[in-house]
Amino acid sequence: MRSAAKQGGGGRGGGATESNSRHIQTLHRRLLEALKLGHRCYDDKEAKWQCTDIEIQRHVLRSIASFLTCISGDNLKHPLVKDSVADMLGALVWILQQRSEAVLGLAGNVVVKLIRVMPNSILQSYLLELVHPLSSLLSSLQLEVSISCATALGMIFSNLIVKREKRVWEMLVEAEIVSHLTNNLREFSCGTMPIEYFQEMASLLSIILHQWPASRYSVWNDVELMEALQLMLVNSDFPVKATILKLYSGIALCAHGSKKLLEEEEALLQLIVLCMGRSYPPSSRIEAFRLARYLATNEQGCSKMMNISGEPLVEAIIAGLSGRTLHLQKLSHDQMSLLVEACRLALIIRWPGKHHKYFWKQGIDKVLLDLLLENNHNGPSQHFSSLDEQISRAQDILNANFLIVLRPYVWEILGWLATYCSEDCNLRMHGHENCINILITCACLSFANSIRQAPRVCQADAVDTSCGESALRAVFLMIYSSCKYIASKTKVILSEILRPTGKEYLKQLLLILNITSSRDSFVLADTVQGAIKMVALTCYSALPQYQSLIVKRGAIKILMAFIRQYLSNNEHTGRLSLTPHLHNFSERRCCWVHEDWEGDNILSFYCLRSLAELLHSASVANALDTFDGEVDSTKSQFVKMLQEICTGTSAPGLKWYAAFVLSYFGYYGFPSKLGNRVGKVLGENQYADIQFILTGGQSVDAHGVIIAIQCPSLFPPEKLPPNEKAYDISSASNDLRNQGEDLHKGICLSSHVDKQSLAKLLEFVYLGYLQANEEIARRLKLLAKHCSLQPLVTMLGRRRPKWGKPFPSYDLSLALTPTGHSFSYGLLLDF
Structure with a gap:
């Protein structure tokens, strides 16, 4: 049949294919004839094309261009195409290296055409040969040449495979390409060059900044360049603005560069917000959202942005999230990219601050619900007659699978909204009730679906699994929200959804965890699955109807075993590794300090969180007795391990919950290495320079410098300014220094203070924590409150730490101020 097709043409398609093949062969023959006019020089057994004749060079370039013109998608696999690459590149490299002005412009254009036409798989092994000659021409006086070279290099770097990046960077450093590009951009700002020149140079520099972190310092530290870019951003049109914003994004990937950009403060943020607006093209809007996200990478950056331009920025985010067309079933690529960037920027809601108020004001609940609804014309704003009807409607929404790629972002944003929502927030009064109810219901349904699928999940379901983790996380944050409405609603709705099969799944979950924890050496093989199991158990622990079952099935012992194992293995699994769908790992950030409150041992955090809830639950009054009965032989080891968490370098969240669990063992406070050292002088008279006198005539000696720093409220009120707060005594320095001699004579305490309570309070002041039984803890709570020791009050009252x-x-650094100098300084020399 094939031969027949050739003979008869095989129809119009066959004839066209044969004609194309003949055309390629003709142009290829002409190319070879042109290349033969030059000669080959053998260097290290490698043949290299050479020719110094300008006319022959021009003829070769035109032949290459003609051959590339005939190549398209239909014939890219033609054998002659692949076979010609080495010859064409050899000629192009030689011509570029000769730097003959008469042909450089044509040569640059042909290189660009070659990279655009040829598949990356064919070119990849040859691209390094082009980097050096192209780099050396970036500062050519012929603007056409420098522009085409910048374009070609940008295309090469964008298609570079990872294993060649190190070698290319070495070549860029050798050629000083970053310096050349910054010089070119500075020259443009004070010259009359075409705008295309600026765009190509800035675009290439942006690619380099995104790809090689080492390039960023010399750019953000160039004051003249940064000023020129800022001026251009203000006075340029849409395409140039997008180019500069992308360049800024490359700078902002560095923490120091981001800080430098934020020094521009109001002017830059106003322009970012402006470029996010709907009147701008998608490219500008996307780059503006991305840059804002980089600038808000940490809490400090986010806070600064909110202080300067908070409400307009939130309005722009809401507009970006609300930008889809109502009747559109399928979004364009640009629309989807814009929605994703808006969602990513909306995750600034993970930081506390006044922007939460702005999000609620702009109707974030309605916007999130619209992202779940296939037809956002008729969102469920009505009040449902029953919980069953509400659950049914939420299930319909989820079953539509609309914009499924955005769903994890919806859960993340919802969870953080709940986390920082105030305790007395009246969602009903502000019209948020119906949307929040259906969002909570959707999240709880996703929670239930995720835990049902967990035992039979396979590798192919990895994306669905990580998305499910976001839903579980949202439910977890809502259940433990400080907002009473959200927390109570979530518990009621989740309880109803779990009612049919929830207990059976819990038994299965505990069985799996028990079997796993019984092994000599164990881990949960799949980190995401491990997180799902631990988050599920933590959420179950908040529901009263399951708490007794959880304790009876040995959950406390199981959780302790997992905590010990994760900490002994020095696990480093942060939340980032559980949510790859929320992050672009090609974004090579540098100089940022990891700031997640729960830290990089997320599974230990979830275990401690679940354990804390079981111990905290009033409905399981015998929880601690069960605890003692199961682990009596290892209780002291577990206490030591929790104290080591507090004194080590763990994240604040893990430390808080370690301290919280310690309170159920009778340890209240915040162990630290320095506190353990200072605590050794508690009760010693050496260097003791003040005396507390109780009503019955008993006295207790103490060290004034420690009391002044750790608990200044123990000093007489007349010696301190009104409303003096603990840990902040700088304003009292002069008074304390003047009254130093009086304090040596003794301080009379109230009749309400007994010696045992004072001793325990001093134990906390010296060590940072104290050990006491329940009765002493209750008495001490009032004294700690009067002494303004709020962190201790939190622990004595066993109130959950605030996220x-x-x-x-x-911290004893204040001892080096005049306040500390008014007391005996010799004590500090021993530390």
Whole structure:
């Protein structure tokens, strides 16, 4: 049949194919004839094309261009195409290296055409040969040449495989390409060059900044360049603005570069918000969202942005999230990219601050619901007659699978909204009730679906699994939200959804965890699955109807075993590794400090969180007795391990919950290495320079410098300014220094203070924590409150730590101020 097709043409398609093949052969023959006019020089057994004749060079370039013109998708696999690459590149490299002005412009254009036409798989092994000659021409006086070279290099770097990046960077450093590009951009700002020149140079520099972190310092530290870019950003049109924003994004990938950009403050942020607007093309909007996200990578950057331009920025985010066309079933690539970037930027909601108020004000709940609805014309704003009807409607929404790629972002944003929502927030009064109810229901349904699928999940379901983790996380954050409405609603809805099969799944979950923890050496093989199991158990622990079953099935012992194992293995699994769908790992950030409150041992955090809830639950009054009965022989080891978490370098969240669990063992406070050292002088008279006198005439000696720093409220009120707060005594320095001699004579305490309570309070002041039984803890709570020791009050009252709150540190640095000098300084020399 094939031969017949050839003979008869095989129809119009066959004839066209044969004609194309003949055309390629003709142009290829002409190319070979042109190349033969030059000669080959053998160097290290490698043949290299050479020719110094300008006319022959021009003829070769035109022959190459003609041959490339005939190549398209239909004939890219033609044998002659692949066979010609080495010859064409050899000629192009020689011509570029000769730097003959008469042909450089044509040569640059042909190189660009070659890279555009040829598949990356064919070119990849030859691209390194072009980097050096192209780099050396970036500062050519012929603008056409420098522009085409910048374009070609940008295409090469964008298609570079990872294993060649190191070698290319070495070549760029040798050629000083970053310096050439910054010089070119500075020259453009004070010259009359075409705008295309600026765009290609800035675009190439942006690619380099995104790909090689080592390139960033010399750019953001160039004051003249940064000023020129800022001026151009203000006065340029849409395409140039997008180019500069992309360049800024490359700078902002570096923490120091981001800080430098934020020094521009209001002017830059106003332009970013402006470029996010709907009147701008998608390219500008996408780059503006991306840059804003980089600038808000940490809490400090986010806070600064909110202080400067908070409400307009949130309005722009809401507009970006609300930008899809109502009747459109399928979004364009640009629309989807814009939605994803808007969702990613909306994750600034993971930081506390006044922007939460702006998000609620702009109707973030309605916007999130619209992202779940296939037809956002008729969102479920009505009040449902029953919970069953509400659950049914939510299930219909999820079953539509609309914009499924955005669903993890919806859960993430919802969870963080709940985390920082105030305790007394009245969602009903502000019209958020119906949307929040259906969002909670959708999240709880996704929670249930994820835990049902967990035992039979396979590798192919990895994306669905990580998306399910976001839904579980949202439910976890809502259940433990400080907002009473959200927390109570979530518990009611989740309980109803779990009612048919929830207990059976819990038994299965505990059985799997028990079997796993019984092994001599164990881990949960799949980290995402491990997180799902631990988050599920933590959520179950908040539902009263399951708490007794959880304790009876040995959950406390299981959780302790997992905590010990994860910590002994020095596990480093942060939340980032559980949510690859939320992050672009090609974004090579540098100089940023990891700031997640729960830290890089997320599974230990979830275990501690679940354990804390079981111990905290009032409905399981015998939880601690069960705890003692199961682990009596290892109790002291577990306490030691929790104290080591507090004194080590773990994240604040892990430390807080270690301290929280310690309170159920009778240890209240915040262990630290310095506190353990300072605590050794508790009760010693050496260097003791103040005396507390109780009503019955008993006295207790103490060291004034420690009391002044750690608990200044123990000093007489008349010696301190009104409303003096603990840990902040700088304003009292002069008074304390003047009254130093009086304090040596003794301080009379109230009749409400007994010696045992004072001793325990001083134990906390010196060590940072204290050990006491339940009765003493109750008495001490009032004294700690009067002494303004709020962190201790939190622990004595066993109140859950507030998300994002820094872990209290043991800091004696104020002892080096005049306040400390008014007391005996010799004590500090021993530390």
